[in-house]
Amino acid sequence: MAEYSALSLLANAFKGNKDWKPAWRKPDPKASYDVIIIGGGGHGLATAYYLAKEHGITNVAVLEKGWLGSGNVGRNTTAVRSNYLLPANTRFYEHSMKLWENLSHELNYNVMFSQRGCLNLAHTPAQFDDYARRGNAMRHLGVDAELMTPAEIKRLIPALDISNDARFPVVGGLMQRRAGTARHDAVAWGYARGADRRGVDIVENCEVTGFLRDGDRITGVTTSRGDVRAKKVAVAVAGSTGRVMQLAGVETMPMESHVLQAFVTESLKPFIDTVVTFGMGHFYMSQSDKGGLVYGGDIDGYNSYAQRGNLPIVDEVMSEMLALFPGLARVRMLRSWGGVCDMSMDGSPIITIGPLPGMYLNCGWCYGGFKATPASGWCFAWTIAKDQPHDFNAPFTLDRFHRGLVIDDKGQGANPRLH
Amino acid sequence: MLITCPYCGPRDVIEFTYQGDGNRERPDPASQNFEAWNAYVYDRLNPAGDHNEIWQHSGGCRAHLRVVRNTLTHEISSVAFVRGDHSSAARRKAEDKP
Numbered sequence: 001m002a003e004y005s006a007l008s009l010l011a012n013a014f015k016g017n018k019d020w021k022p023a024w025r026k027p028d029p030k031a032s033y034d035v036i037i038i039g040g041g042g043h044g045l046a047t048a049y050y051l052a053k054e055h056g057i058t059n060v061a062v063l064e065k066g067w068l069g070s071g072n073v074g075r076n077t078t079a080v081r082s083n084y085l086l087p088a089n090t091r092f093y094e095h096s097m098k099l100w101e102n103l104s105h106e107l108n109y110n111v112m113f114s115q116r117g118c119l120n121l122a123h124t125p126a127q128f129d130d131y132a133r134r135g136n137a138m139r140h141l142g143v144d145a146e147l148m149t150p151a152e153i154k155r156l157i158p159a160l161d162i163s164n165d166a167r168f169p170v171v172g173g174l175m176q177r178r179a180g181t182a183r184h185d186a187v188a189w190g191y192a193r194g195a196d197r198r199g200v201d202i203v204e205n206c207e208v209t210g211f212l213r214d215g216d217r218i219t220g221v222t223t224s225r226g227d228v229r230a231k232k233v234a235v236a237v238a239g240s241t242g243r244v245m246q247l248a249g250v251e252t253m254p255m256e257s258h259v260l261q262a263f264v265t266e267s268l269k270p271f272i273d274t275v276v277t278f279g280m281g282h283f284y285m286s287q288s289d290k291g292g293l294v295y296g297g298d299i300d301g302y303n304s305y306a307q308r309g310n311l312p313i314v315d316e317v318m319s320e321m322l323a324l325f326p327g328l329a330r331v332r333m334l335r336s337w338g339g340v341c342d343m344s345m346d347g348s349p350i351i352t353i354g355p356l357p358g359m360y361l362n363c364g365w366c367y368g369g370f371k372a373t374p375a376s377g378w379c380f381a382w383t384i385a386k387d388q389p390h391d392f393n394a395p396f397t398l399d400r401f402h403r404g405l406v407i408d409d410k411g412q413g414a415n416p417r418l419h
Numbered sequence: 420m421l422i423t424c425p426y427c428g429p430r431d432v433i434e435f436t437y438q439g440d441g442n443r444e445r446p447d448p449a450s451q452n453f454e455a456w457n458a459y460v461y462d463r464l465n466p467a468g469d470h471n472e473i474w475q476h477s478g479g480c481r482a483h484l485r486v487v488r489n490t491l492t493h494e495i496s497s498v499a500f501v502r503g504d505h506s507s508a509a510r511r512k513a514e515d516k517p
Binding site: 240242243246251252253254255256257301302303304305306310312345401402414415416417 | 420431454460461463464465467470488492493
């Protein structure tokens with residue numbers, strides 16, 4: 001039975017909107033659960049939702065240090081795509097794309113998923129060849145991809161400078177039409193409501209301060225709101241993975257935490273109706289439904305847990321924006337912010353059992369975790385429920401680095417700040 | 420963020436290149452201890468707080484620097500030449516003094 005429908009909206013409008021239930025309860029943590037999920041971000045909430053829905057495991061707590069959606073799920077630039085080169089990534093992100101395509105219906109919550117396309121610009125013939133290779137790899141696995149000429153690109157994005165006078169002239173692009181954007185807050189709220197209605201306890205303002213153990217085995221957590229025991233403890237804390245794993249006595253991880261900044265301008269009239277990325281640096285931009293241009297670039301490039309960055313990257317991102325869109329020179333920037341990214345050593349994520357008995361780990365999303373939210377939760381729930389990974393996440397192990405099985409989509413090597 | 424280069428003084432971070440985690444220990448080149456090599460290449464302490472790291476003043480004197488920087492606040496508590504007082508930059512600086 002849908003909670004939000006044309007009828008329920010109309011009925012509540014007549015009753016002064018007094019009868020809406022809160023989207024999720026505010027329970028106190030119980031003494032024990034079947035599964036504890038540390039981290040109430042998109043991935044943690046999606047995991048709880050799919051545990052309850054797909055596997056019937058509803059005695060679950062999601063423990064969130066701050067308020068729901070205060071981390072990266074509310075800080076990203078909302079792009080969703082599955083245009084990867086390597087099969088492990090392509091299959092996983094395409095699974096995510098298919099879940100996105102039905103997500104609003106599935107959750108009965110409008111996540112405003114808009115398949116407006118994602119266009120990667122090529123600025124040299126070699127780069128265009130490289131995009132053709134990636135597009136072919138995608139199509140080989142059933143993902144949509146098409147090459148575009150500068151004339152077609154100009155028709156799609158009239159504001160783009162594709163002239164030969166541009167600093168980096170555009171020679172073509174790789175388009176994924178099914179890619180797009182989604183409203184990131186709604187994704188968190190939709191999964192939270194879906195999990196809560198199935199019996200999951202979402203406990204906010206509950207910081208995990210340590211782990212309870214029986215020998216090597218993890219048997220629960222100590223929190224700012226008391227001890228909570230569980231048969232299975234799942235960690236989905238993105239940029240804070242290192243800190244949480246150190247509480248469990250795991251000193252080193254194959255990742256570094258870095259800060260990524262994002263920006264939004266004042267509202268403009270419709271300017272660009274797709275997601276566009278720059279090929280001669282790192283820059284991506286889309287326009288929100290409110291009209292603000294949402295954009296970002298590279299991570300700052302040094303280890304950081306501060307949710308704010310420094311000015312050199314601001315300068316670089318603005319320069320790249322103006323290289324593509326000279327017409328934006330006088331648009332005012334409204335806000336900028338930062339989020340902490342868990343940069344793995346090969347640029348690919350980790351969804352796995354372990355590394356300690358009783359523990360499950362979901363991390364290493366670099367700065368691309370938002371688009372993965374549905375598949376990450378879906379695969380993590382499968383792994384927790386069945387104590388074995390699904391085919392989609394089987395390659396994303398923690399020990400792949402020491403076993404020589406890295407999944408390095410960009411071919412950058414073990415340098416987390418370059419992924 | 421300003422980094423106070425021991426040779427050039429306080430300079431904007433844009434003049435520096437981050438060389439990464441300074442806690443890693445490179446095994447002896449002849450070592451066949453694969454675990455030690457794997458740990459050197461892949462494993463990181465990634466602390467929230469003071470972090471030992473290597474920066475190069477690539478837009479200045481080009482010296483490699485050992486920096487202790489807080490990853491929660493970006494505050495820098497110490498900067499030294501990687502090779503201590505034996506680096507050529509430090510020697511030159513010492514010779515400059517009357």
